[in-house]
Amino acid sequence: xxxxxxxxxxxxxxxxxxxxxxxxxxxxxxxxxxxxxxxxxxxxxxxxxxxxxxxxxxxxxxxxxxxxxxxxxxxxxxxxxxxxxxxxxxxxxxxxxxxxxxxxxxxxxxxxxxxxxxxxxxxxxxxxxxxxxxxxxxxxxxxxxxxxxxxxxxxxxxxxxxxxxxxxxxxxxxxxxxxxxxxxxxxxxxxxxxxxxxxxxxxxxxxxxxxxxxxxxxxxxxxxxxxxxxxxxxxxxxxxxxxxxxxxxxxxxxxxxxxxxxxxxxxxxxxxxxxxxxxxxxxxxxxxxxxxxxxxxxxxxxxxxxxxxxxxxxxxxxxxxxxxxxxx
Amino acid sequence: xxxxxxxxxxxxxxxxxxxxxxxxxxxxxxxxxxxxxxxxxxxxxxxxxxxxxxxxxxxxxxxxxxxxxxxxxxxxxxxxxxxxxxxxxxxxxxxxxxxxxxxxxxxxxxxxxxxxxxxxxxxxxxxxxxxxxxxxxxxxxxxxxxxxxxxxxxxxxxxxxxxxxxxxxxxxxxxxxxxxxxxxxxxxxxxxxxxxxxxxxxxxxxxxxxxxxxxxxxxxxxxxxxxxxxxxxxxxxxxxxxxxxxxxxxxxxxxxxxxxxxxxxxxxxxxxxxxxxxxxxxxxxxxxxxxxxxxxxxxxxxxxxxxxxxxxxxxxxxxxxxxxxx
Numbered sequence: 001x002x003x004x005x006x007x008x009x010x011x012x013x014x015x016x017x018x019x020x021x022x023x024x025x026x027x028x029x030x031x032x033x034x035x036x037x038x039x040x041x042x043x044x045x046x047x048x049x050x051x052x053x054x055x056x057x058x059x060x061x062x063x064x065x066x067x068x069x070x071x072x073x074x075x076x077x078x079x080x081x082x083x084x085x086x087x088x089x090x091x092x093x094x095x096x097x098x099x100x101x102x103x104x105x106x107x108x109x110x111x112x113x114x115x116x117x118x119x120x121x122x123x124x125x126x127x128x129x130x131x132x133x134x135x136x137x138x139x140x141x142x143x144x145x146x147x148x149x150x151x152x153x154x155x156x157x158x159x160x161x162x163x164x165x166x167x168x169x170x171x172x173x174x175x176x177x178x179x180x181x182x183x184x185x186x187x188x189x190x191x192x193x194x195x196x197x198x199x200x201x202x203x204x205x206x207x208x209x210x211x212x213x214x215x216x217x218x219x220x221x222x223x224x225x226x227x228x229x230x231x232x233x234x235x236x237x238x239x240x241x242x243x244x245x246x247x248x249x250x251x252x253x254x255x256x257x258x259x260x261x262x263x264x265x266x267x268x269x270x271x272x273x274x275x276x277x278x279x280x281x282x283x284x285x286x287x288x289x290x291x292x293x294x295x296x297x298x299x300x301x302x303x304x305x306x307x308x309x310x311x312x313x314x315x316x317x318x319x320x321x322x323x324x325x326x327x328x
Numbered sequence: 329x330x331x332x333x334x335x336x337x338x339x340x341x342x343x344x345x346x347x348x349x350x351x352x353x354x355x356x357x358x359x360x361x362x363x364x365x366x367x368x369x370x371x372x373x374x375x376x377x378x379x380x381x382x383x384x385x386x387x388x389x390x391x392x393x394x395x396x397x398x399x400x401x402x403x404x405x406x407x408x409x410x411x412x413x414x415x416x417x418x419x420x421x422x423x424x425x426x427x428x429x430x431x432x433x434x435x436x437x438x439x440x441x442x443x444x445x446x447x448x449x450x451x452x453x454x455x456x457x458x459x460x461x462x463x464x465x466x467x468x469x470x471x472x473x474x475x476x477x478x479x480x481x482x483x484x485x486x487x488x489x490x491x492x493x494x495x496x497x498x499x500x501x502x503x504x505x506x507x508x509x510x511x512x513x514x515x516x517x518x519x520x521x522x523x524x525x526x527x528x529x530x531x532x533x534x535x536x537x538x539x540x541x542x543x544x545x546x547x548x549x550x551x552x553x554x555x556x557x558x559x560x561x562x563x564x565x566x567x568x569x570x571x572x573x574x575x576x577x578x579x580x581x582x583x584x585x586x587x588x589x590x591x592x593x594x595x596x597x598x599x600x601x602x603x604x605x606x607x608x609x610x611x612x613x614x615x616x617x618x619x620x621x622x623x624x625x626x627x628x629x630x631x632x633x634x635x636x637x638x639x640x641x642x643x644x645x646x647x648x649x650x651x652x653x654x
Contacts, residue, residue, distance in 0.1 A: 077451060130636055131590055133395060133451050137577055138633040145626025152622040255569070259459055262452060272449050304470070307463030314456040315442060323447045 023269025023321045027284035034291045041298055052177065058290035059183035060168075060242050062283065064257050065264040066190050067234030069282045070227045072265050073194075075207045075274025076125055076132035078231045080117055081261055083143035085254030088114045088236025089243035090147055096161045106161045110240045111233050117143055118232020122225035132228075147251065158250070160243045168244030179241055186234070191279045203227060207274030263314045264289045269321060341587015342599035348585065349606035356609050359616040366491055372612070373493040374485055374561055376605040380499055381554030382575050383582035383604035384507065384597040385436075385547040390583050392540045393523040393592025394443060394450035398458030399551045400576030402435045404567055405465040406555030411474025411565025414556070421477040429552050435461055436548015440541040458576075465567040472566035481560035495557065499601065502553060507597045510546060519543040523592025581632040582607045590636075607631065 038045035064081060071078045078084075092110025095102045117139055124135035151158075160168075170178045194200035202223050205213040214220045238257070243249040268285030270277025292313070296306050336343075356372070357364040382399050389396040406428050413424030435457070442453050484494050510516040518539025521529035529536050554575075559565060580590075586603025588595025611628050614621070 124637070128637060133397075134580060134584075134590060134636045135633075137580065138629065138636050141577055141629030141632050142626065143629075145623075145629040148625045149622055152620075252570075259455060262455065266452065272452050302466075302470075304463045304466035307459045307466065309463075311456040311458070311460035311463065314459075315446075315448070315453065318448050318452065318456075319442075319446050 021269045021278060021281060023267075024278065024281040024284055026320075027267055027269065027281060027288050031284065031288050031291060034288070034295060038291070038295050038298065041295070045298075052175075052180075054290055054294055055287075056177040056179050057294075058286050059177075059179040060238050060245065061257065061260055061264060061290060062183040062286045063186055063241065064235050064238035065261040065282055065286050066186055066279075067231035067238075068261040069265045069268075069270055069277065069279065070190070070203065071132070071231045072262075072270055072272060073203050073207045073274055073277055074224060074227055075210075076224070076228075077262070077272075078118075078121065078136050078228065078235075079133055079258065080121060080136040080140040080143065080232070081235050081258045082252075082254035083140045083147065084114045084117050084232050084235035085239035085242065085257055086249070086251060087117065087143050087147055088239030089249035089253060090151065090158065090239075090251075091236075092164060092240045093158050093160055093243055093249040094150075096159075103161050103163070107164060107167070107237075107240055110243075111236050114236020114239070115229050115233040117236075118229040119225065121232065122228030125228060126221040126224035151251065158248050160247045160249070164240055164244030165247055166244070168241045179245070182241070187279060187283065194279060199223065199226070204275055207271075207276070209275075259310055259314075260289045260293075263310065266314065267317050272318070339596075341595055342602065345586040345599045345602035345606060349602045349609065352606055352609040352613065356613055356616060359613075361616075366487060370487055370493045372609070373496045375612075376608040377495040377499050378554055378557055378561070379575065379578055379582060379604040379608055380601045381502070381550050381557065382579040383586065383600040384502075385550035385554070386576075386579035386583050387586070387588050387595065387597045387600040388510075388519070388543040388547040388550070389450070390588050390590060391523050391592060391595065392519045392543050393526070394540070394544075395580070395590075396439060396454050396544070396547055397451060397576055398435070398439060398454040398461055399547065399579055400572035400574065401458040401461040401465070402432055402548055402551040403555045403558065403575050404572035405435065405461045405468075406432050406552040407558045408465040408468040408474075408565040408567050410556050410559035411476060412468065414476050414480070414559060416477065421480055424477075425556065428556055429549060432548045432550075432552020432555065433545055434548065436551070437541070437545040439548065440544025443544065444537050444540050458572075462567065462569060462572060465572075469565045469567045472564055472568075474565040476559050476563050478563065481563065484557070485560050498557075502550070503598065503601070506546060506550065510542070511596065515539045515542045520593055523594075525593070577632065578607060578628070579604070581628075581635050584635045584638070 035046065044050050064085065068078055068081065088110040091113040092106045095106045095109040120139050121132070121136050124130045124139070125132045128135075166178065167182065168179050172178050172181060194203065202213060202218050202220070205216070205218065206220050206223060210220050235254075239249075239254060242253060246253070264285035265277070265282050266272055266285070267288055268277065268281030268283070270281060292309075293306070296309065301309070353372075357368060360368055362368050382403055385399045385402075386396060409431055410424065410428045413427050414421055415424065439454055439457055442448055442457065443450050446453075484498060486494050488494050488497060514535065515538055518529065518534045518536050519542065521532075521534045522536040522540050526536060582604035583595070583600045584590065584603070585606055586595065586599035586601070588600055588603075610631055611624060614624055614627055619627075
């Protein structure tokens with residue numbers, strides 16, 4: 001549609017705008033709009049400190065949404081995010097109770113737990129061919145059960161280690177929060193993997209048509225398994241950072257991240273059917289969601305109103321971009 | 329002979345769920361301190377019926393090869409609404425019941441309209457609408473509370489003639505009034521056909537859109553009946569996020585245990601009812617065997633994981649590896 005309908009205006013625009021996805025442009029336009037609306041509410045909304053603070057909060061969602069995007073590009077979905085986040089945070093904090101070695105290994109151990117959940121999802125989806133929404137819901141329930149048993153039975157340590165706090169709240173470069181740097185590094189790695197490696201091309205290929213990818217000689221099952229493992233690991237890492245930010249882990253800390261992470265990916269123009277989408281869009285989606293949350297809390301919108309607005313915004317954006325082709 | 333075998337093959341999932349339920353229920357009652365008494369049966373059926381209604385709702389959508397992750401939230405929303413409306417004189421109560429059921433039907437219809445006419449993916453759509461329904465529930469009941477017409481509540485959760493649990497009678501009535509006519513109508517067959525092969529159904533001129541839309545709308549209605557019953561049992565309304573999510577999750581487990589294919593086109597709500605009753609009984613087994621209640625979420629999660637993995641055995645029958653990707 002882009003060539004014919006917007007040809008007249010687009011012809012005069014720089015090349016990078018002409019090539020951009022309309023969904024990504026819309027997302028960035030919405031960000032500008034939100035900033036404008038926010039600045040009407042409060043002067044400090046456009047101050048560098050406030051914006052940097054928003055970027056820091058966004059980076060937790062950004063890390064989690066990176067994993068979600070990888071899975072959605074395959075045409076699957078990962079609904080085990082809530083308890084992958086919680087398990088990563090809780091296990092990292094719990095590991096810190098086992099002496100200096102435990103403290104040193106806390107962060108890798110938290111991520112490892114997320115990877116395990118992801119591998120179970122991946123085996124279910126890739127090798128047992130269970131629909132991803134079902135198996136990930138089931139592993140989410142099992143992870144929740146394990147965490148309830150673990151915390152109820154042993155009441156483990158739940159405070160974050162200094163290293164986790166430093167990663168989430170410290171400043172390695174003056175003025176730039178570490179969490180933002182981490183998100184930038186993970187984002188850069190993701191862009192590299194998606195655009196410059198065979199694995200990335202395969203992910204897009206599987207998202208378009210797994211059958212065709214398989215017939216081209218790709219071990220599609222291995223790729224799906226790795227993608228789910230990465231998603232679990234990134235969710236858990238997001239949980240580790242969140243635990244560092246709040247300086248403790250809690251059971252329901254991941255619940256607030258499932259819908260926003262899906263929303264961020266989808267609002268950024270990644271097709272929910274898989275095979276189409278750019279990481280730039282996900283970045284825009286993450287910032288958009290974070291700003292929306294921030295403005296709603298500045299307006300003192302109660303939780304109920306936030307839930308309603310989320311749901312309506314997601315459905316509205318999907319109706320604009322995410323529709324399947326008509327069956328005729 | 330031939331007819332009989334056809335019938336058996338068609339009902340295999342339902343009969344298996346019935347068998348699992350009977351075995352589990354015998355283990356449950358024989359280990360229960362009170363034994364097989366009318367009281368034990370009444371309590372068990374009251375708990376089981378809640379999940380049975382939500383599982384029936386899930387079945388209708390799963391048959392069309394979709395999934396409804398908002399059933400638990402419709403259940404929660406109607407619970408909160410019923411705690412405001414289903415009270416007062418006979419007329420007011422009747423009006424309240426109709427309003428609650430109408431709300432459920434509307435929620436389901438919204439899901440259906442977005443999925444079918446908006447052509448969106450059922451998963452993401454119902455997660456998003458589920459958030460909206462939960463938000464409305466939270467607006468209605470920021471704190472647990474409210475009340476319900478207790479005469480009606482006691483009548484529907486008590487026993488008929490001192491033996492038969494009234495909730496089971498209502499469940500049977502709902503099956504006869506909602507499920508049987510639907511599954512035998514043109515729209516019901518269209519829902520099955522759409523789940524089995526949407527393309528083939530479309531080419532054959534089956535009204536797939538109307539069939540699927542009816543399935544989604546009736547799913548909302550059934551979830552609302554469940555929400556109404558929850559209000560009758562608890563006498564209050566509560567917008568609990570965890571409980572709504574748990575009902576969604578358990579409804580999927582019940583549907584799978586009940587022999588309904590998650591790929592659509594196969595299974596029946598009767599099977600899902602027995603699946604729901606079996607799932608509830610398995611969960612309650614922990615109590616009669618004196619396990620720590622802390623283990624219950626893990627136990628139910630593992631049952632769910634095993635139940636959904638069972639469907640994977642179909643893989644061993646695949647002769648052509650390309651069928652993996654269907």
